[in-house]
Amino acid sequence: MPVPPFAESFDIESAFDDIVEYWSPKVVAQVNDQYVKVAKVRGQLVWHDHANEDELFFVVRGRLKIEYEGGRYVDLPAGSMHVVPRGTLHNPVADEECWIVLIEPVQTKHTGDVDSPLTRTIDEQLSRLRG
Numbered sequence: 001m002p003v004p005p006f007a008e009s010f011d012i013e014s015a016f017d018d019i020v021e022y023w024s025p026k027v028v029a030q031v032n033d034q035y036v037k038v039a040k041v042r043g044q045l046v047w048h049d050h051a052n053e054d055e056l057f058f059v060v061r062g063r064l065k066i067e068y069e070g071g072r073y074v075d076l077p078a079g080s081m082h083v084v085p086r087g088t089l090h091n092p093v094a095d096e097e098c099w100i101v102l103i104e105p106v107q108t109k110h111t112g113d114v115d116s117p118l119t120r121t122i123d124e125q126l127s128r129l130r131g
Contacts, residue, residue, distance in 0.1 A: 006027075006028065006029045006030060007028075007029075010028065010029075012038070012060065012101065013060070015028050015038045016038055016040060016060070016099050019038065019039065019040045021040075022039075022040055022041050022042045022043065022097075023039065023041055023043075023045050023118045023120075024039065024118075024120050024124070024125075025037035025038065025039035025102055025110065025120065025125050026038055026039070026125060026126075026127070027125050027126050030106070031103075033105055033106050034103055034104065034105055034106065035102075035103070035104060035105075035106050035108075035125075036101060036102070036103055037101065037102040037103075037104070037125060038060075038099070038100070038101055038102075039099075039100050039102065040097060040098070040099055040100075041064065041092060041094045041097075041098050041099075041100060042094050042095075042096065042097045042098065043093070043094065044091055044092065044093040044094075045091060045092045045093075045111065045116075045118055046091065046111050046114050046116045046118060046119075047067075047089055047090070047091045047114070048089070048090070048091070048111040048112035048113070048114040049086075049087055049088055049089045049090065049112050050084075050086055050087070050104070050108050050109070050112050051086065051087050051112070051113075052086055052087075052107075053086050053104055053105045053107070053108045054083055054084065054085055054086050054104070055083070055084045055102060055103075055104045055108065056081060056082070056083050056084075056102065056103040056104065057076065057081065057082045057083075057084070057092070057100055057101075057102060058080070058081045058100065058101040058102075058103070059076045059077065059078050059079065059080050059081075059098060059099070059100055060078065060099040060100065060101060061078050061097075061098060061099040062078060062094060062096055062097055062098030062099060063075065063076065063077050063078070063094065063095070063096070063098060064076045064080075064092060064093070064094050064098050064100060065092070065093045065094070065095075066082060066084060066090050066091070066092055066093075067090060067091040067092075067093055068088065068089065068090055069089050106122075109122075110122075110125065
C-alpha cells in the first residue's frame with residue numbers, strides 16, 4: 001500500500017480540526033517505521049492487546065484512563081504520556097472528549113486481534129483528514 005506524503009511540520013492542535021468520529025485515528029506523520037496518529041476519543045474502546053508492538057499514548061486535551069487486567073489503571077491528564085507494553089491487555093477509556101496522539105509501529109492493528117464496530121483498518125487510518 002502506498003504511503004501518502006505527510007507534511008514535514010504541522011500544528012498538532014490543527015490536526016484534530018476535522019476529526020469527527022471518536023476512536024478513529026488518523027495518521028499524520030511517519031517516523032521511520034512508526035506512525036504518528038491523532039484521535040478524538042470518548043467512552044471506551046475495547047479490551048485488546050498488541051502482541052508484538054508497544055504503543056505510546058500522549059494526551060493533548062482532556063483526560064484518558066488506561067485500564068489493565070486486575071483492576072489496575074493509569075490516569076493520564078493533558079500533557080501526559082504513557083507506554084502500553086507489547087502483549088499487555090488494556091482498554092483506553094475517556095469519560096469526556098479527549099484528544100490523543102498515538103505513536104506505534106506501522107504494522108500495529110488498531111484493536112489487535114479483536115474485531116469490534118470501533119476497529120479501523122490501516123487504510124481508514126491513512127485516509128486524508130477532510131478539508
